[in-house]
Amino acid sequence: METPYKLRCNVIGHEKDVRVVCSTIFPENGILSGSRDVSARIWVPIEMDNGFQEAHVMRGHSNFVSSVCVMPPDEKYPQGLIFTGSNDSTILAFTLDSPQSIFKLTGHTGTVCALSAGKFGFLLSGSWDKTARVWLNQKTVMTLEGHQAAVWAVATMSEQGVMLTGSADRTIKLWKAGKCLQTFIGHEDCVRGLAAVRSGEFLSCSNDATIKRWLTSGDCIGTYYGHTNYVYSIALLPNGEDFVTSGEDRTVRVWKGGECVQTIPHPIQSVWSVCTLANGDIVSGASDGLIRVFTTCPERRASDDELQAFEEALAASTIPTQLGDIKMEDLPGPEALINPGRKDGQTKMVKDGDKVQLYNWDASASKWNKVGDIVGSAGGTQATSGKTLYQGKEYDFVFSVDIQEGQPPLKLPYNTSEDPWFAAQKFLDQNQLSQLFLDQVANFIVDNTKGVTLGTGGNLGGDPFTSGGRYIPGSGGANGVGTGGGDPFTGSGRHVPSYTDQTRTNTSHGADPFTGSGSYNPVGVTKASTTNTYFPVRKCVTFTQSNPAQIMSKLKEFNQSVGGDKAVSDIELESLSTFITGQSSTDQQIAVLCKLLLWPENVIFPALDILRLGMLYPDVNRLFTGKAGFLEGLYQYLSADQPTANQMLALRIIVNAFSQSGGLNSNFENCENLLTAILKLKDSSNKNIQIAIATILLNFAVSLFGIDDLDKKSLCICAAGSLLEGSLDNEAAFRLIVCIGTFINDDDKAKVLAVSIDLPAILSKYKVLTEPKKLTESATLLHNCFG
Numbered sequence: 001m002e003t004p005y006k007l008r009c010n011v012i013g014h015e016k017d018v019r020v021v022c023s024t025i026f027p028e029n030g031i032l033s034g035s036r037d038v039s040a041r042i043w044v045p046i047e048m049d050n051g052f053q054e055a056h057v058m059r060g061h062s063n064f065v066s067s068v069c070v071m072p073p074d075e076k077y078p079q080g081l082i083f084t085g086s087n088d089s090t091i092l093a094f095t096l097d098s099p100q101s102i103f104k105l106t107g108h109t110g111t112v113c114a115l116s117a118g119k120f121g122f123l124l125s126g127s128w129d130k131t132a133r134v135w136l137n138q139k140t141v142m143t144l145e146g147h148q149a150a151v152w153a154v155a156t157m158s159e160q161g162v163m164l165t166g167s168a169d170r171t172i173k174l175w176k177a178g179k180c181l182q183t184f185i186g187h188e189d190c191v192r193g194l195a196a197v198r199s200g201e202f203l204s205c206s207n208d209a210t211i212k213r214w215l216t217s218g219d220c221i222g223t224y225y226g227h228t229n230y231v232y233s234i235a236l237l238p239n240g241e242d243f244v245t246s247g248e249d250r251t252v253r254v255w256k257g258g259e260c261v262q263t264i265p266h267p268i269q270s271v272w273s274v275c276t277l278a279n280g281d282i283v284s285g286a287s288d289g290l291i292r293v294f295t296t297c298p299e300r301r302a303s304d305d306e307l308q309a310f311e312e313a314l315a316a317s318t319i320p321t322q323l324g325d326i327k328m329e330d331l332p333g334p335e336a337l338i339n340p341g342r343k344d345g346q347t348k349m350v351k352d353g354d355k356v357q358l359y360n361w362d363a364s365a366s367k368w369n370k371v372g373d374i375v376g377s378a379g380g381t382q383a384t385s386g387k388t389l390y391q392g393k394e395y396d397f398v399f400s401v402d403i404q405e406g407q408p409p410l411k412l413p414y415n416t417s418e419d420p421w422f423a424a425q426k427f428l429d430q431n432q433l434s435q436l437f438l439d440q441v442a443n444f445i446v447d448n449t450k451g452v453t454l455g456t457g458g459n460l461g462g463d464p465f466t467s468g469g470r471y472i473p474g475s476g477g478a479n480g481v482g483t484g485g486g487d488p489f490t491g492s493g494r495h496v497p498s499y500t501d502q503t504r505t506n507t508s509h510g511a512d513p514f515t516g517s518g519s520y521n522p523v524g525v526t527k528a529s530t531t532n533t534y535f536p537v538r539k540c541v542t543f544t545q546s547n548p549a550q551i552m553s554k555l556k557e558f559n560q561s562v563g564g565d566k567a568v569s570d571i572e573l574e575s576l577s578t579f580i581t582g583q584s585s586t587d588q589q590i591a592v593l594c595k596l597l598l599w600p601e602n603v604i605f606p607a608l609d610i611l612r613l614g615m616l617y618p619d620v621n622r623l624f625t626g627k628a629g630f631l632e633g634l635y636q637y638l639s640a641d642q643p644t645a646n647q648m649l650a651l652r653i654i655v656n657a658f659s660q661s662g663g664l665n666s667n668f669e670n671c672e673n674l675l676t677a678i679l680k681l682k683d684s685s686n687k688n689i690q691i692a693i694a695t696i697l698l699n700f701a702v703s704l705f706g707i708d709d710l711d712k713k714s715l716c717i718c719a720a721g722s723l724l725e726g727s728l729d730n731e732a733a734f735r736l737i738v739c740i741g742t743f744i745n746d747d748d749k750a751k752v753l754a755v756s757i758d759l760p761a762i763l764s765k766y767k768v769l770t771e772p773k774k775l776t777e778s779a780t781l782l783h784n785c786f787g
Contacts, residue, residue, distance in 0.1 A: 001298040004262050004364030005254060005282055007310045009051040009358075011043055011291035018285030018517040020068050026079045026096060029277045030055070033291055034065030040084045042096070043291070048330060050300045052293065056092045060101045063087035068305045069115040071123065083123060085112030090133075091125060107133055108152070116163075118156040123357050124163055126151035126191035131448065132165045134178075144180040147171065155202065157216070166191030172204055174216055186212055186581055188548070193234040195243060205231035205245055211255070222582070225557045226253055226260040226345060233273045238280050246271035250371070252284050252294070253345065263345025264294060265360050265371050267317040317372035331356060337368045343592045347371070399448065401427075401441075412441070420445040421773035530568035534778040540658040540699045545691075548580040548615055551606050555596070558603040568595050580610060585617045601637070601646060608637070608649035615663060622662035631670050643656030644686055651678060651692035658699040667696075668703060671712045675719055682722065687729035692736035701742035713743055713750050721757045724766075733766060737778045744785060750787065760786045 016036035024030035024042060031043040031052060042056035067085035082094040089108045092101035112126030118124055123135040134142040146163060146549040153166035172184040173192055189207035196202045197213070201221075206231045208232040213222035231249035236243050242256040252274050254262040256278040268629070270287035277283065282294045295301055302310070331351040340363025341348070348359050348368065395413040410431050414423045424441035428434070470706045555576070559567050572592045577590040593614065596607035614620040624630055636642075638649035654674065657663025667674055678693050700716045720736045728736075740759065744751040766779035 002256075002261065003298075004362075005264060005294040005296055007302045008281060008293040008295040009049075009298050009302055009306075010310075011052045011293065012289075013041060013043075014039070014289045014291070015053050016064070016289055017270070017272060017287045018289060018291055019064065019066050021283050021285040021291060021582045022068055022070065022275045023277050023283070024439065025070055025072060027055070029279050029281070031275075031277075031283050031291060031293075032068050032082060032467045032663050033285055034068040034084055034291070035285075036064040037289075038062075038064055038086075040068055040082070040094075041067050042082070045244070050302070050721075052291075056096060056099065058082065058084065058092070058099055058101070060092050061088050061090065062088035064662065066111055066113045069117050069123075071117045071121070074121060082147050083115050083117070085115050085125060085127075087111040089127070089129075091123075103138055104139060105135055105140075107143075107247055109709040111140055111722050113150065113152055116154045118163070122155055122156075123152045123288070124307070126154040126165055132163070132169075132175075134163070137752065142182070143387070144173075144178065145702060146173060149190075152190055152192050153194040154195050157202070158199050162216070164194050164780075166194050166204055170206075172214070182216065182218050183212055184218060184220070186583065188225075188546075189230075192232050193229065193245075195234045195236050197236065200241065201236055203236075203243060205234040207231070207246075207551035209247070209249075211243075211245060213258075217239045224255060224260070225257060226255075227251070227261070228347075228612070231272070233275075235275045237276050238278060244274050244276060244282050246274035246284055251345070252282060254282070260343075260345055262364065263360060265369070266292070267313040267372070288532075304628070311369065314372065315370040315407070325734075338367065341368065345658050346666060357466040358512065370731075397448070399444075401444075413447075414445055418772070424770040434545050514534055517574060525771075532781050534774070534781060535738045535739055536705060536745040537698065537702055537742050538705065539696050540702050541735075542656045542659050543612065543652045544615065544616065546580060546609070546655075548577065551609055552577055553574055558599065558606065562599055562603060563783040565594070566599055570590055576610065580613060582613070582616075584612070585620050590620060590623065601642065605643065605645040605649055608646060609760055612656055614650045615653055616659055618660045619664075621657060625657055625660075625666040631677075638680055641682070647681060647684070648686070648688050648692060649698065651681075651689060654678070655692060658696075664703055667700070668712075669702065672715060675715055679719060679722075682726070687732065690729045690732035691735065692724075694720075694728075694732040694739065697723075698735050698739040698742070701739045705742060705745075710749055710753070714753055715748075717743055717750065717753055717759075718757055721754070721759050721762055724759075724762050731773055734772075734775045734778060737763070737766065740781045744782075755786055 011031070014033065014035040014037050018033050018035050020312050021032040022032050024032050029045050032040065034040045038059065038061055039055055040058040043052040044055040045051075046053050057383070061084065064087050065084050069083050071081040071083060073080040077095060079096050082093050086092070089106070089110055089112060091105035091108075091112055091300055093103050093105070096103055098753065105123075105125075108125065108127040108129050111132075112125050112127050114126035116124045118134075121136060123427060124132060125135065126132045130145070130147050130149060130151060132144040132151050134144070134152055144163070147165065147167040148167050149168035151165050151167050155164040156162070157164065161167045161176050164172060165175065166172045166726050168190040170185070170187050170189060170271075172187075172194070173180045174182040174184070183202075187204065187206040187210070191204055194202060200216045201213065202216070203213055209225070209227045209229055209231060210232060211224040211234060212220050212428075213224075220689065225244065227247045227249050231245050231247040233246045234243055236638050242254075244252060244254050246252045246446040248270055250266050250269060250271065252266070252271055253260050254264070259455055264282075266284065266286055268286045268288040271284050272287065273285040275283050280296060280436045281300070284292045284294075301307070309355040331349055334352055335360060336348060336350050341363065344361060346361040346362035348361070350357055350359065355373055357373055358371045360371045362369050396416045397413040397414045399414065400569055401410045401412045401536055410427075412423075412427050414420075420442040421438065424438055427441055428438060552573075559573055572588075572595075575586075575589050576592055579593070593610055597604065597611065599607055610670065611624070613778045614624070622744070628682055631654070634650045634653060637646040639641055654667065655662060657667055678696055678751050681689055681693065684690065693733065697720050699717050700712070704716070717740060720740050724733060740754060760783055761780045763783045766775055767783055
């Protein structure tokens with residue numbers, strides 16, 4: 001077994017979180033760090049005691065330092081340059097000779113969160129303003145535009161002029177000469193780090209807790225699992241092949257040959273950044289303000305007393321998580337630690353009296369090390385639900401909002417089922433903030449949750465087969481954030497007609513538990529819009545969220561239970577993994593899916609979920625919707641005696657069928673029978689079924705826009721009016737109102753029809769609601785259309 005990494009030293013000096021670390025060229029094996037204390041620092045090794053001492057402090061930013069990099073030396077700067085990016089949207093350049101910057105780069109309009117030095121003096125920067133910039137001679141020479149969310153990561157390839165950008169929109173883009181040549185799709189959440197391995201190959205890490213290896217041709221050739229939470233940072237080891245990562249699961253992990261060979265736990269929550277030194281040592285920057293250095297070299301290893309102190313700090317730390325569905329009485333006692341772990345980094349919970357303790361298997365030492373005590377805590381990430389806990393409640397997001405520099409950030413909890421303006425108002429009231437900030441806080445929520453299809457943030461109806469971290473069809477991916485796909489008018493914000501969503505991969509801005517997608521600084525006031533931004537809608541809405549890992553897990557489980565001629569081979573089943581993630585749709589995969597769709601109704605829901613995703617492929621959509629009896633086959637799952645999951649997924653398949661011409665034409669031609677079938681569930685109290693029915697009607701409104709077909713419009717408007725009279729989820733009601741608004745826009749006949757069913761009176765109950773704001777506003781706007 002290779003020599004494991006052990007603590008070399010703790011580097012103390014920063015006053016707040018160390019957000020980023022990288023190695024220096026001068027001095028060799030030195031460390032460059034950036035912190036929330038608004039400084040960047042250089043640390044030089046002390047050979048006598050294997051520690052580091054502060055050698056250079058650089059200041060000048062007005063907000064915290066979020067990125068750093070080193071520019072190699074040239075004739076003008078023989079010791080190179082140090083660049084720092086900040087939340088103040090600027091980049092500063094420093095030399096080793098002065099703590100004051102020698103020049104400032106301006107142009108970004110959001111936090112500069114990523115920097116990479118290229119050849120020939122080029123600098124590449126990434127920002128929350130959704131762009132990357134290429135700088136030369138203190139000027140922007142190229143602006144790389146195309147991402148739909150913050151550019152969290154940048155890297156330069158060895159090939160001349162080839163650059164990479166990773167974004168909160170879940171994609172990676174390859175650029176050359178300012179043009180995007182390739183978009184890489186595969187991550188289920190924000191891309192947080194990139195590392196160029198060699199010519200034609202690179203690595204990425206993500207909030208989806210995975211690391212992926214890519215060819216620049218577009219192929220993903222490896223996915224590495226091990227982290228249990230956001231992976232923030234990735235760095236190559238000196239051999240240029242193996243790598244290290246760090247994340248929100250309190251660990252640094254060492255990967256060799258595609259396997260996690262060592263897990264290095266930390267006694268804090270967030271390990272923001274990791275880098276490697278030329279001598280092979282690993283450096284981490286963390287949320288407690290410390291830099292930690294780990295080494296495999298016995299001569300540089302910390303003393304036995306220091307190693308013991310580090311282990312004691314780990315054991316004494318508390319882990320802010322809750323047990324969720326896990327019962328204490330079901331946990332084993334300390335005797336469970338007699339059995340060795342299966343792999344390095346494996347964790348095990350044991351009950352010791354009235355405490356629950358977490359242990360980590362150290363394969364190098366062949367022992368279980370105590371990581372800490374598990375406690376219920378506000379702000380911790382719940383292991384079983386993937387949500388974030390705040391003040392004892394679960395939320396899809398808990399943003400940290402910096403109101404004033406020098407003051408602790410305020411927590412802004414938010415569930416995707418809430419209206420952003422209502423959540424913003426609660427935040428202002430609870431923190432006694434000026435009402436002038438209402439729109440800005442709400443818009444912050446909108447910007448940082450775009451692409452999350454609202455109404456699906458919570459449980460989507462019972463899955464009778466699993467518990468704990470259960471697979472819920474159509475639910476989000478890691479940490480409650482699913483594979484995106486923005487509704488043009490989602491509950492995360494109002495519909496803006498100019499907003500486009502042309503692919504399945506539109507953004508869901510994942511959020512760090514402590515910083516979100518960013519720190520909100522309320523400067524200035526945004527006036528509330530008085531224009532109608534809700535309807536008409538001109539693009540069909542789809543349900544595109546998915547959790548591929550859980551779908552595959554459930555398929556494998558059910559495949560064993562169905563047995564006989566209904567089961568498929570392991571190879572056939574595995575072939576669906578790329579189908580689910582949108583990477584391929586071959587004839588073989590479709591054939592396997594057809595076999596799965598013959599499974600019994602009590603286990604068919606994963607297959608229906610895959611078909612829902614398949615409707616987004618033109619060829620799959622055309623194949624299935626073109627078959628005689630396709631819709632009739634779905635109607636069987638809309639009966640009252642079917643499992644809720646089957647009902648919901650059948651409706652969502654119909655919704656997604658609108659995304660391609662084949663399915664749109666099929667739904668259009670069968671409008672009357674389709675509406676009759678879906679309205680069998682009109683009295684369902686399940687909000688996700690209500691939302692799905694409302695979305696079908698909305699998509700009919702979109703597809704009928706500008707078409708003179710009063711018969712179909714009459715059927716849809718009457719159905720929508722009937723539903724609005726009942727007891728509805730707010731999101732479903734909102735979509736129905738937008739549906740009717742789209743129908744009557746510039747169509748007097750449809751307007752007369754709406755009045756004939758007394759729609760203005762029906763709308764009255766929604767006008768008088770105090771929240772959510774989008775529902776009351778849209779209802780009022782629609783009511784006003786009738787004069």
